Amino acid sequence: MTGIPLPTAKWISDGKEITPEGRLKIESAGPSTTLSITECQRGDTGEYIVTVSNPAGSKTAALHVTVLDLPGPPIGPINILEVTPDHMMIQWRAPKDDGGTPITNYVVEKKDVKKVPGLIEGMEYRIRIRATNKVGDSEPREVPETILAKDILVPPEVVVDVSCRDSVTVRAGQIISLITRVKGRPDPEITWTKDARALSQEKRLEMNNNYPVCELIISDSVRSDYGKYGIVAKNSSGQAQATILVNVKIKLDGTLVVRAGDSFAVEAIVKGKPQPDVKWTKDETTEEIKKGPRLQLETGADFSKLLITGARRTDSGKYVVTASNSVGTSSAKCRINVLDRPGPIRDLKKCETKRGVWSVHSNAVITNKAKVTRLIEGNEYIFRVRAENKMGPGPAVQSEAIVAGTQFSVPDAPEAPEVTKIGKEEMTVQWSEPDRDGGKPIIGYLLEKREEHAVRWSPVNKDPVPGTRFTVTGLLPLHDYQYRVKAVNEIGVGTPSKASRAITAKDAVGNPLPHTSLYALTEPPAPPTNLKVVDSTKSTITLSWTKPVSDGGAPLIGYVVEIRAQGSAKKGDDGWKRCNVAAQLIVCEFTVTSLDEKLVYEFRVSAQNQVGMSLPCNLEGAVIPREILGNEHCIEFVTRSVTLILMLAPCLGTNLWRMAAAISQTMLLKNVMWPEAIG
Template sequence: MATAKAVSYRSQEKHTSQTSQSFKTSTSTTKRKFKSSDEDFASITPPKLITADVSSSHISSQKQSSSSESSDTVRKKTSRAWKKEVGKTTLFGNDLQKLEEGLSRATNYMLMTTDRKALHQIAEERAQEAKDFIELCSARPASFDIPLRPHTVWERMAVKLACVVQGSPLPDAKWYKDGIQIRPSITPGKYRIQNKYGLHSLEIARCDLDDSGEYSITVSNAYGEATSYANVLVNSYEGTYAGADEEKFPTAMLETEADFAKVFLPSFPQELESYFLSCTFSSPLPKYQQNVQWFRNGMPLKESKWLQMEQTQQSAFLIFPSVHKEDEGLYTIRIPTLTGYKEHSAYVFVRDAEVSTAGVPGSPLDVKCHDVNKDYLFLSWSPPSTDGETNIIGYYVERCEAGTNQWLMCNDRPVKECKFPVGHLTPGHAYQFRVRAVNQRGMSHPSKVTKPVTMVDPKEADRTMVIPLDDMKTITVTKDELEAEVTVPLPPTNVHAAEKKDSYVVLCWDEPVPRGREPLTYLIEKSLHGSKSWQLANMDIPVHSPRFVVSDLAEGKQYSFRVRAENKHGISEPSLPSEPISLGKISAPLPPPKKVVAYRDTKTSAVVRWDKLKDADDCLGYYVYCCECGTNDWKTVNNKPVTSDR
């Protein structure tokens, strides 16, 4: 019996050894064949089964030796062996290759996605730049192709105002009546506003007499603004034609209303030459159309020495005996009609006059007189549009008495600023002035001569009283007659500098109080600051006004001034000295405007815009220059300074 059990035990050990050897062989074969994950999982299964068989043999032997262990304990041990074998499995072979290929594909996909996003962003930026460039090239300010036209209607009829607007980007439109914006929501059913592809219209339903008035539309975009006007006249059936006389109106209706037959076009006359604008009408002007008006830049013109107006039954003329740069601008002729007016406009550019010496500057313009007093005044002007071949050194001021042609120089050295005080003038006389610009090449043509200016005391009216009496009579009493008897005058007071420039100082003071009845003259004394030596500043020059220009001062030094009053009885004591005064600093040139942008308006014109200079009170305007691309030959566009930013 014992022998049989020993044989059985040896056979079981032999079977277990063979099974273990088979498991090792199958595992090595699996590694060499690079099986898939499923095959690897299947290859893991036989060892577990074998382990289970081994465990079963072990359990049988344990049952023979000890029957105390239960079947649950065997299951737990088998489960632990299973988990241990699963934890020992690793990836290799085909699984590793597939993992690397998947990682490579994912990396390539991510790189391609990133590149596509970057390329898409670059493409969008370039497309936006191209779009902005196209919009900038096609940008145009708001304007009217067809403006509003006046209408005359009967009561309880509808009227429709229409106009054609262009501009890029598309402009916004607002309608107004007598300057008040029209809001259809306030009066429902009365107004109807439409915009169909640039055709703007305003329809007024069932008109009444209150609807008569001036209607306007204002269109604007980022590049400009424009306004068109039209009158609407609502007639009553009772015979009142909007203020027109009932008897005269039908007669006027029978006359043929004149229109423009031949008009003037944009022109380019040369400075100092004679020139005229003419306009021919389609028929003789009726009486109600004979009030022809001329405008320059929207301002009505009047006849003068420099401007003449002539008119016949079928034509009108505007004559310039001598054209100057001040005459440059937009000219408009207007004729009245039964329903409003008709007008035509064109721009006149004034070219520089021919010069004897090449490279000299152009002539100054807009010479004006300010602060006129008994014996002095201030002149101001605008610089010329062209400096010539070199920079402008300064300006010379000339004067002559009205009615003569004897021009005298007012300053010994060039004035660098466009402003100059002219003194030593005779009270009661009339003067005219002109200005020349000078550079290293020579002197320019003189500017346009000012109108005659009479030297009077501006405070004279304040010293005169008019007392009304009965029977429409008056008595005029001057302040001088009310002054107390004064022999030797009192000294003036409040001596100070009203203006300081790099070449002169303007002194001001107050008259002595009481002033006395006798006329006063003044003596001005100067002294270096800190010195007690006084010398006369107005040598042999009588000063009749409480203001004097001192020009012979040294740069970098300070001066004190005092003033004495003089009449026929004697000379007063000197006033208190002024505070130390020195010449002003040389004004720095203005910086150039920024953000200059030009865009095409029509086939032959362009619009230029720029940013105005900030904190530049001395800026009188802007000059625009142009040149062909690839060249440096800059030419003046406007000979008259532009005060706007376009």
């Protein structure tokens, strides 16, 4: 641990500070601190956190310690699931404590359930189990009683679920679900029947036998699904059966689905006194439906029935029956949907014009668009689409010839993101949409982060987020982070934006506003000014600067000086390196050491407060480390277009002066001051 002044250390485990006692010993000497635990136990497993702090701040580090030991015994009771003359099926639960390392196997077998082969019928056995990890075997868990090796047979038993006991009534178009619970040993063979005839799997009918639950499901129920359904369970010990009566009703104010060519009837119960007059209409028209070759009407004392034979797609619609007498009027409606070709898209084919051969791209498209892949750029293609529903396929529609080529691109890079909310463990990052989306709508954005001066960027979100704001969590307090964002469309991921400025993960510091409980949030300070070189040798350069005009509302922690050798910038790394930690530099002067007189250097300095770093102040022009022989003096001359500087420096140990100047035209002397030493 390092810091000025020297930090003090504190050890924490399970949220409590560790005190040196018993097996625990803490030794802190100079820049190191050590926690020792003698004769460690499984209970010493956990996360240990060390926090070092001084008046300038604090840092934490965490370490997870795992103490390995023998696993605990398997958890009982041990269940006997199956007993036969030649094997037993036994089951247990894993130990509560795996000893800190995964269980590698059990003494009985490497699974939680194990068949024990090679038993002798009529013999009694005792069973025990041990768990094993890489440290060794646990204590055994033993079955408390002896077990007789013999086969257990149980005759079938069928119980109908309470939801469909006695009978089930559904409306046409709904799902019929018949649920039963079946027991027996061995597992019985299940047969479903309807009106004493065996059923088999088909498009609308599904049989699920997940013992003990056995279920028969009929989707899109129709009138003909009415009947008496039975289930028969049979094994070597016997058989059992149960029956369920199913009623299918066609009710007004509902929807009836029929096939094209079939006949359908809609019946309404009509009551009233005096006897009502009944009228049938279709859709929003007021024209009464009349009898015809395919249409029949029948009205009795308490009902009215509409029958249509040879159904067509044009018969689909809303049918309304209205009953009226001298007392009043009442109506009911029913929607009819006649299925016919075409339906949802199910078949897509392509043909390369040069070859003239059609190939099926997909026969499972359920939307009105499809992405055709594995095309050859530059080749010409024709596409053909056929619609298909459960009534069958429809006619094909063919496209014009089109050449495969790139039409769209990935989105442009957004502008550099900004951090709008700062905390010690999370930040809220916001960005704007890119100028171009590549011709395809933007699906979302991928945000990346890195610690300042790190080379690699790490993803923040796995899947694109649709908005332009995201809260990043799991940050390390007092670490500096930068962010960049990429836009995503269906073509791919765009180029990343420029990196945001570095922000320190720290709770925002605020000053209370007068007469309120609110706080005025602070911001990073303004950049320093007037950065210049005040001294130089062959291996050092001394810089000075002026403090920022604004501290951002919070006291300055200090300054950070950065250096970059010209030409050292690389892709993904701007080449800037820190020369110091902000808390170690609180004055406006700093000497950079260990420089190479053959290199050209650039410098910049930033101010830092509790919120974060300011923008940098760059030194104007690059400098080379060189020896200054004495105090140099500058005389500034101004022409109409340029400023010239005359440099005067004494040569140490002699009476001579060195002078350097650039003179290109007639000059006017401005603010000339001669040092007394020069006279």
